[in-house]
Amino acid sequence: MAITAKQVKELREKTGAGMMDCKKALTANDGDIAKAIDWLREKGIAKAAKKEGRIAAEGLTRVAVSGNTAVLFEVNSETDFVSKNEQFLSLLDKIQAAVLANKPADEKAALELSTEEGTISDLITNATATIGEKISLRRVQVVTKEDNQFFGSYMHMGGKISALVVLSGKEDATVAKNLAMQVASMSPSYVSQKDIPAEIVEHERQLQLSMMQQDPKMANKPEKVLEGILKGKVDKHFKDQCLVEQEYIFGEKQKVSQFLKESQADVVSFVRYAAGEGIEKREENFAEEVMAQIKG
Template sequence: MTAITAALVKDLRTQSGAGMMDCKKALTETNGDIEAAIDWLRTKGLATAAKKSGRVAAEGLVAVSANGTTGAVVEVNAETDFVGRNEDFQALVKGIASVATEKGDDVEAIKASPFPGGSSTVEEKLTDAIATIGENMALRRAAFLSVEKGVVASYVHNAVADGLGKIGILVALKSDGDTEKLAVLGKQIAMHVAATSPQSIGVDDLDPEAVERERAVLSQQARESGKPEEIIGKMVEGRISKFYKEVVLLEQTFVVDGENTVKAAIDLVAKEIGAPIEVVGMVRFAVGEGIEKEESDFAAEVAAAAR
């Protein structure tokens, strides 16, 4: 039997938004399993779906580098938000992104590669920056997209400089059509991805476990409402369709026009340029997502530094 600690209850409360006693009961019912406890709370109508990956808990910058049919995005973390405003740090992150366009998403290969414009490797440049700026830094992750024909478009949200910010997106469009119009569409879709954070491009590539988990929660909710079994199946399928519209890129309402689905918006442009368009890749990096960061008393830190 897992011990239901105060820290565990607090974690569940942060993720679910449910009350403390409800969280404690949910953890007791599920033997301390956070994911199961979130589902338990949802079946009782006490919480909405939690998005752990949206919890930003570390600082730094995301950089994107796209050039026609290729593009890369990297995340470099630092200890404080102040470092993101440092021009040397910005140049470092931007340089690492340019290396990623050549080396792909292998972090170790990127770190071992020469940094642009010098003889030092990326890892050595990171080490130098740590010594100069005085904060620990790390290249956390990288992603790379490419297409034979079409475009790889990019977008940065909360940009602090060109190609640098808190959220970076790449979208790869495969098409034989006009690249200028494809680039405009690609950036619009990238902006949409920044706003909605879809879990997959299409229904078929959505994580089956996520679908089954949602289906189980919806089924339990329907049963607890007293609906007969012959009605529950139809109810669940209807709600699963709604779930797809919330988390699948092509099924979402396009934020640019607020009317068409993303798929319909793509089809309109495809008709305009006289060539099919396929979204073959999508990456969204937000600084610090999924990293736990120790909470601290900022006033106490300043006082300690002053002493």
């Protein structure tokens, strides 16, 4: 019998299994939803839906470049062990190919991209079922450059951290990679101080001013001197947050700005992803976790 899209959708919602697996299950059971659910459960596919409540705070990031396009994305898992799993790594390869080819606007659009094995969402659901951990696509960013610009990319520890820089000026692959390594290592927030939002600078200025007003050493100093000290304190606070003001990790007491000048290059932008950053990891008692697995 013919299987309808409505039947596939219903089975997917009830089991969390991928579209292709749902269609196979329905075909094998003449469209009977209840029997199809049992069929999926017997094959271990339906268990994916049970893992939605878990916290996926591990995983890997990726950065890939093709012509004037680069992509960064992060796929999370529950444990660090999964990042070495061949199926998990294969999943990242498929996501990479799809996002590079289609340039999705965000992770929601990326999940809807088609591959030979179904959508990215299907692949993730199937991987969740097969691997036995919650797998999720957390974020995706597409970066494009002009013909007169060049990319630098770097992945640390197989993708625990991924960094991308866009540069202009004299193209040099070593310079580009070194700058990407700088971003990965030193985690700047801005290219330079001119990129910091005015309200953030003003907030820091008021904070430093308040501390200075409480400092007896600042009493009776001329207004002009106090203004200079205040500016110095604000600049110092933001120094390590700005890429060009950081100490260059491959140079002896050299700033990134000096290295760029010597290399006849400028940083246009950068992106840095670290796997699991910002995700609150649930602390669990190891003994309780083992017992939960035995009972499960």
